[in-house]
Structures are given as C-alpha cells and as structure tokens.
Amino acid sequence: MARPRRRTRTLDPSFTRILCISAHPDDNEFTSAGTNEHTRDHTGLVPLRERESWAAAKILGVKDLVFLGYEDGALEPTLTMRRDLTRVIRRARPDVVVCGDPTVRWYGSEYLNHPDHRAVASAALDAVFPSSETRAIFRELLDEGLEPHKVKQLLMSGSLQPDTWFDISDTLALKCAALRAHVSQVGKGEWIEKMLGAWARRDGKRAGVKYAEAYRRFVLDRG
Numbered sequence: 177m178a179r180p181r182r183r184t185r186t187l188d189p190s191f192t193r194i195l196c197i198s199a200h201p202d203d204n205e206f207t208s209a210g211t212n213e214h215t216r217d218h219t220g221l222v223p224l225r226e227r228e229s230w231a232a233a234k235i236l237g238v239k240d241l242v243f244l245g246y247e248d249g250a251l252e253p254t255l256t257m258r259r260d261l262t263r264v265i266r267r268a269r270p271d272v273v274v275c276g277d278p279t280v281r282w283y284g285s286e287y288l289n290h291p292d293h294r295a296v297a298s299a300a301l302d303a304v305f306p307s308s309e310t311r312a313i314f315r316e317l318l319d320e321g322l323e324p325h326k327v328k329q330l331l332m333s334g335s336l337q338p339d340t341w342f343d344i345s346d347t348l349a350l351k352c353a354a355l356r357a358h359v360s361q362v363g364k365g366e367w368i369e370k371m372l373g374a375w376a377r378r379d380g381k382r383a384g385v386k387y388a389e390a391y392r393r394f395v396l397d398r399g
C-alpha cells in the first residue's frame with residue numbers, strides 16, 4: 177500500500193508562547209489517558225504531583241507552570257474556573273493555546289473520557305473565546321492590570337476529528353521521559369514507550385510520518 181502523503185505541520189516560528197491547559201498534572205504528557213490515583217491517599221499527593229510536574233517541565237523545556245488548586249475528580253466548567261483560566265491567559269499572553277476536546281464523551285469502547293478533562297477543556301475554550309479578548313468580560317481582571325489578549329491559534333488534543341498533525345519522531349523519547357517523571361501516577365512505567373509509541377504510530381500513519389501527534393486546529397487570528 178502506498179504511504180500516505182506527508183501532511184504534518186510545523187508551528188509558525190513567530191509563535192513564541194504556547195500555553196497548555198489541562199485538568200491533571202500529567203495530562204499534557206499523556207495527552208488523552210485518564211489518571212487513576214493508585215494507592216496513596218490525598219495527603220501529600222498535591223505537593224508531590226506538583227514536584228513531579230516541575231520535573232517533567234524541566235525535561236520538556238517548559239518555562240512555567242500554574243496550578244489552580246481545584247479538587248481532582250470534581251471539576252466543573254464553572255464561571256469561576258473560566259475566570260481563573262482567563263487570568264492565566266491574559267498573564268501569559270500565549271500565541272497558541274493547547275487543550276483537550278470537551279465534546280468527546282468516550283473513546284472507542286474501553287475508555288469513558290474523564291469528566292475533569294471535559295470540564296477543563298470546556299472552560300478553556302470559553303476562556304480563549306470570548307473571555308480573554310473581551311474587555312467587558314471579567315472587568316475585575318482589568319483592575320489587576322490584565323488587559324484583553326487575543327489567542328492566535330487553538331490546538332485541541334484528543335479530538336475525534338483531527339485535522340492537523342505534528343511530526344514527533346524526534347521528540348517521542350523526550351515525551352516518554354517527561355511522562356515517566358510523574359512517578360506517583362505511572363510507577364516504573366514500563367508500559368510508557370509501548371503505549372505512547374502505539375498512539376504516535378497510529379497518528380503518524382495518517383500523517384505519513386513515523387510518529388505524530390494529532391490535533392484539531394482553530395485559527396482565531398490570522399494577523
């Protein structure tokens with residue numbers, strides 16, 4: 177069978193700021209798998225997961241992390257959450273926001289999408305548009321010195337209708353190493369390479385490269 181035409185994309189090099197919004201500390205590394213707390217109770221888990229997130233961020237070259245402190249497992253896309261995310265966006269002023277797809281209720285017949293993922297993705301989309309760019313929404317943020325900001329592009333991971341692929345053949349190992357840093361969630365993580373490799377191969381097949389990540393992309397500002 178003929179190999180599909182290579183159709184991966186690269187980010188516009190003028191984009192210097194990328195903000196990833198997710199429900200759980202390891203979602204960005206995992207992309208679309210849910211997190212189950214293994215054996216620990218919650219005492220000490222929050223600071224531990226924050227430390228693990230910083231370790232993963234260091235591996236990936238991520239410059240900053242913001243933890244909003246919501247309770248794991250009980251997230252709702254509230255106005256308060258939307259305001260909190262709007263504050264983060266106006267502070268970070270990203271060119272690109274990466275988040276999940278709030279419309280996906282399940283994947284295949286073995287995984288029901290975690291409600292936290294849907295809640296945060298939903299609030300994130302509403303924060304990107306219209307809250308971040310509209311002066312009249314959350315006026316109290318103006319008092320904090322946070323002027324409106326227009327996000328140029330939105331990338332939704334875990335979409336069932338992806339239209340944009342990035343070649344991650346050179347960075348898959350780094351992605352696996354970053355996920356491995358979330359020790360409290362992945363244990364020894366012997367399965368990480370196999371699992372992330374299989375996902376990346378699946379997406380790579382559609383993109384005509386060895387390993388890819390798939391997104392649905394929205395161009396909100398062509399300027």
Ligand SMILES: [Zn+2]
Pocket residue numbers: 199200202203209210211290293
């Ligand atoms: Zn998660």
